[in-house]
Amino acid sequence: MLKYVSTRGEAPAVTASEAILNGIAPDGGLYVPAEWPTLALDWEKLKNQTYQEIATQIFDGFFDDFSVSEIDHIVTKAYGQQWDDTSIVTYHQEANLTYMELFHGPTLAFKDVALQALPHLMTTAAKIQAMTDTMVILTATSGDTGTAAMRGFGDVPQTEIVVFYPEVGVSALQRQQMQSEPASNAHVIAITGNFDDAQQAVKSLLAQSSLVAELHEKNKRFSSANSINIGRLVPQIVYYIHAYAKLVQQGRIAAGEPVNIAVPTGNFGNVLAAFYASQIGLPVRQFIVAANENHVLCDFFNTGRYDRRRDFKVTNAPAMDILVSSNLERLLYFASGRNTTEVKGYMQALAERGYYDLTAQTRQTLQQFVSGFATQAQVTQTIQAVFAETQYLIDPHTAVGRAVLTQQAPTGPTLIAATASPYKFTETVLTALQGEALAGQVGLAALSQYSGTAIPKPVATLFEQPLRHKQVIAPQMMTQTFRQEIL
């Protein structure tokens, strides 16, 4: 059976279901597969398969203590009618560049791909482990994770979901999604301050042992919907395999021919999933890691030093505003040759000094990764230019990826992750297109009219929904508020 081990080497190896329930390993590390599952990726076969069929094979490989019928059930639940396209992920071709539209789920961002599956992975894992506690999903969000987590976990038995989001920095549509969330097990609270403040406070909540003990008395326990959970990462491998298979099917590439993959990056989850895909057999030439003005990762790949000692910026691609990209730890694990002592050293240095330097040897293994960043002005210019040239609408995050692709100019066929619908960020997209930051229903209508595209179904009546969650608190009130809501 496939085991998951910690990147820091001081936690017991566990099965997939245990890793999903634990979220983070007890030594503070992240779970990684002890070996790569052998999935004979036969492109001639894969090219004719549905998204669900490919998902089933990937899940079977990585979650091998789940039964075949359990996996079938999870895939059916996760990738069904809630998607506005039966093929789940759709593609837009522009010469050698393929946009992977990952935003056709209920909250219009790629996080739905994983967060429609994670609740079912978790409740099934609980069944396998005979775990009867209620799982309390606590998350800080810059907008996309929280809404996708609530759409996934909403009204799922044996779960409660608590979301803290910054009052400033989310789009009007994200705020409306948050405040109107109807699920009875959802607790949604705005905080004064930015995403980093919310993130720090959530981390300290999760680390309070007295709180963990009190939850335990009530038969509750923390779980993580963050992309540190292996149950979030594996579902994201699927679309890279699916995309490649479609390119083979369309005759755009020969089976085995390498592609480039460009990903607008924040917590490094999405690009890590592409790396995992390459480790199980996806032919990749280069990974293009695209950052915004919070370009700590870009500096890392270009200098070998990770340095978080800088100011946090709220940008027009807010889901990428982040200074500590948690999932990078998983890449370091593989880059160092599974050297847990080395990884632990980096993470300790980051916590204590705020930076670390890669060894020359480890840095050497990362040559497939190239990185650049886009300023906020470049984001709006890119949205404007892409629409002017091709009548294709992209969101600010995808625009970061597109702008960095222009800088890096890799050769050969390239996949780019289109991570959100432009309708989710009408303020920025309309500013780029017509110089006016329209929000709300007015923004949706204006964007539809300007672009000649339809307002996505999941948000067509969003602004008519009643607001249920209006609480705004200071970050220092988060523990107290959490207690009131959950204990």
Ligand SMILES: *Cc1c(COP(=O)(O)O)cnc(C)c1O
């Ligand atoms: C979360 C998010 C990202 C960043 O993805 P990571 O996996 O954290 O790197 C990029 N774009 C959008 C729209 C997102 O919601």
